[in-house]
Each structure stands twice: as structure tokens, then as C-alpha cells.
Amino acid sequence: MDSAQEDVLQKIAELGVKFIRLWFTDVSGSLKSVAIDPAELEDAFIEGIGFDGSAIEGFTRVYESDMLLRPDASTFQILPWRGDDGEVGRMFCDVYTPDLRPARSDPRRVLERQLERAADLGFTFRIHPEIEFYLFKPLTSLDEPLRPIDNASYFDHVPNGGDNSFRRRAVAMLEEMGISVEFSHHENGPGQNEIDLRACDALTGSDNIMTFRILIEEIAMQENLLATFMPKPMAGQAGSGMHIHMSLFEGEENAFYNAGSDIYQLSDTGQAFTAGLLAHAREYSAIVNQHVNSYKRLWGGSEAPSYICWGHNNRSALVRVPLYKPEKAGDARIEYRATDPAANPYLACACLLAAGLDGIEKEMKLPLEAEDDVWRLSDAERRAQGIPTLPLTLEEAIGELRQSEFMAKVLGEEVFAYVLRNKEREWREYSAQITRGELAKFLRV
Secondary structure (H helix, E strand, C coil): HHHHHHHHHHHHHHHHHCEEEEEECCCCCCEEEEEECCHHHHHHHHHCCCEEHHHHCCCCHHHHCCEEEEEEEHHHHEEECCCCCEEEEEEEEEECCCCCCCCCHHHHHHHHHHHHHHHCCCCCCEEEEEEEEEHHHHCCCCCCCCCCCCCCCCCCCCCEEEEHHHHHHHHHHHHCCCCEEEEEEEECCCCEEEEEEEEEEEEHHHHHHHHHHHHHHHHHCCCCCCCEEECCCCCCCCCCEEEEEEEEEEEECCEEECCCCCCCCHHHHHHHHHHHHHHHCCCHHHHHHHCCCHHHHHHHCCCCCCCCCCECCCCCCCCCCCCCCCCHHHHHHECCCCEEEEEEEEHHHHHHHHHHHHHCCCCCCCCCCCCCCCCCCHHHHHCCCCEEEEECCCCHHHHHHHHHHHHHHHHHHHHHCCCCCHHHHHHHHHHCCHHHHHHHHHHCC
């Protein structure tokens, strides 16, 4: 064992930890967990914990089902909401085949491959996610209307506890787990909230997003509330996004910063990275917006980005170049605004990084900045300015993904094939439904 693994074993003994939860995700981004006794952890570090990979969505076929979980000691944390019957620790795992090769179907490994590619080019990749979610009063049936816990809007202070109390408790637990929070606030929709995590390396950041989602749901259950990361839970109200701020570093230097640049101090590297994001945006849409419901957010108004362009103080743009603190080189970054919080963060970050690196390697040129409110332009005006659209539906996004050799290479054969099958099934099931709107159109009651 290495020193990090030995440190974890020592912490577990000192804290009297009763259970260890080993976490990983399936290809769709659902969290999976297996609990082991602390006495089994040393063997888990050395040999791994066996499981049936064919039972996990997208992992492997029945005739090659044996797989291993190997805990990443650097991710060890105590779960702050599970202390009633003794401390419970958790670690994220990498997935391996029986011959100890990294499983190509492991979403965490998909991201690790792109991080290795970035490292070969001399870069480290950092992300800073802004995560939105809704809080509703509990439901006893899906036939009931959703009832937000308040009627507040953007940056409103909600008195008598409510969202403020919820966010305060969530932030305290996140900080207790070593996940630093930049700030939190009420968002546009009734019962909608946002918590922004501080920048860190992309693998840790993706682990943090998965931890964030389960932590929010756990606190909601404890407070008899319903939390959801559904991209568009209510028609006529804002959808929930997960804007991802990104930067590349070369050692301690921010590769996106150039004080002399006439494009908001964005370096040539940052410009090429942004150009790559825009060039491949339609191809990876089915990853960063992976559900039918995702496109109801993108095309449902309320400031969701649906057009492929970039800007500075233009929140209608798909990619924004912020300039909050122009004198601080370390803060230079770009913001991708289409991702929603139901995405698998490992796959989403892998695709965004891969697209940006492709822009750098091919020295792609940044198109002209979109200075107008793109939503208010006519279709003819957008065409004249060379501004294409994101896919209108999941079906269209699937078509873009299917014909993308670039995405097949980024995701790997196994994940690429599974995503296509899974999303095609979701679209078929959705298309077969008869909605209340259709009934209301044709039936007189």
C-alpha cells in the first residue's frame, strides 16, 4: 500500500468508523454504492472488491461480468449525515477488469483519459461548477402538482428559515467534507437555489458534484422536502443549469490569461479552447444535456443558452468569457452554460476538455463575439451572423452524436455505444406517451 492508503486506515481506526461506502457511477451518472467493513479495506486497496458489472447500466456484457472496485484513498471523507450509528466513511472508486486493467466503461476513467491527454500537452484542467436545484414540498403521488417551498426569486432573502436554512446546512456539510463553497443564493424560480463550488482539479470537481447531489437529497429527506436536479421541473419557470467555469494551468500559470490580449485578456490558448467548445457543441450535446427534459430547459426560455456563440457580458451566449477580476491572472476562465445538473459530470467534463484541447491542437480561430441578445434576433439575423443552434430535441442530439467520430474516440467504444442505445430508448419511450396536452387538443369534456 502507499502512504495515502495507510493514512486512511489510520484515520478509520482513530475515528472509530463503522462502515466504508465505496462509490462509483454508471454511465448515466447514477451513484452506485457498496458498503464494506473497515477490516476489508486493506484488501480492497490491494486486490479490489469484486462485483457483477453486467448489473450496472452500460458497464459490461453478461459473459464478461466480473469487475473490480479499487478505492481512491485521496477521496476519503466522513459522511456528515450518517453519524447516528457510528461514523460512515466514503471513497470514490475506479473500476478495473479482473486482470487489473482500467475498465473502459468506467465514466471516471473516461475523464482520466482526457486529463492524461491534457497532461501530455502540459496542462492541468480546473473546473468551478454552479449547481442549481429545486426544493418542493413532499409528494404522495406524481399526479399532484409540484409545490415549491417559497415564491421567492433571484437573490431574494427568504425569512423564517426555508431556503436560507437549507443552504446554510448544506454549505456547512460540504465544508465539513472538504468541499469548498464560493457562495450560495436563491435562484430565479420559486423554490430554486444555487450553490457554487470553488475551483479545483476536474476529477476532484466531478467527485464533488456527485457528492453534492447526494448530500442535497439527503438533507431534503431529513427536512421532509423533495430536492430535484431535473433540468426543467415546471413549465413557465426557470430550468436548472450547471454552468461550468473552466481553466487550463501550465504549472502555476493560468494558460487562459494574457494581460495584453484585446479579447478580455483571454490568451491564444484560451481562444482556441473556446473555439473547440463551439465547434463540437452539437456533437457532445447528448452528453451534457442527456435527457428529453434537458431540451425543454434549453428551449423553454428563462435565459437557457440555445445558440452556439460566445460573448462577454452576454448571458444568452453558450460560452461566456467573464472578467470579474481582470488584475488576477489566476481567475481567468471561460464559462460553459448549457450543461444541466442531471448530466454525468465525469463524461460532461471529459467531452468539454476534449473539445477544448482539439481546438488548441488544431489552432482553431474564435468566431466573432455575439454582442446582441441572441434570443431576440430573428432566425434570419442569426443565420446572417453565422450563429447555429444547439439540437432542438434529444432525438436531434442523438443523431449528432451517432455520426461523430470525435465523440466515439473521446468516450471509447463501450461508453459511446451504450449512450446511443440508452438515449434512443429514452426517446422512444417518451415519443410513445400520450400527454394531457394532446388529450386536451382532441377531446371535449
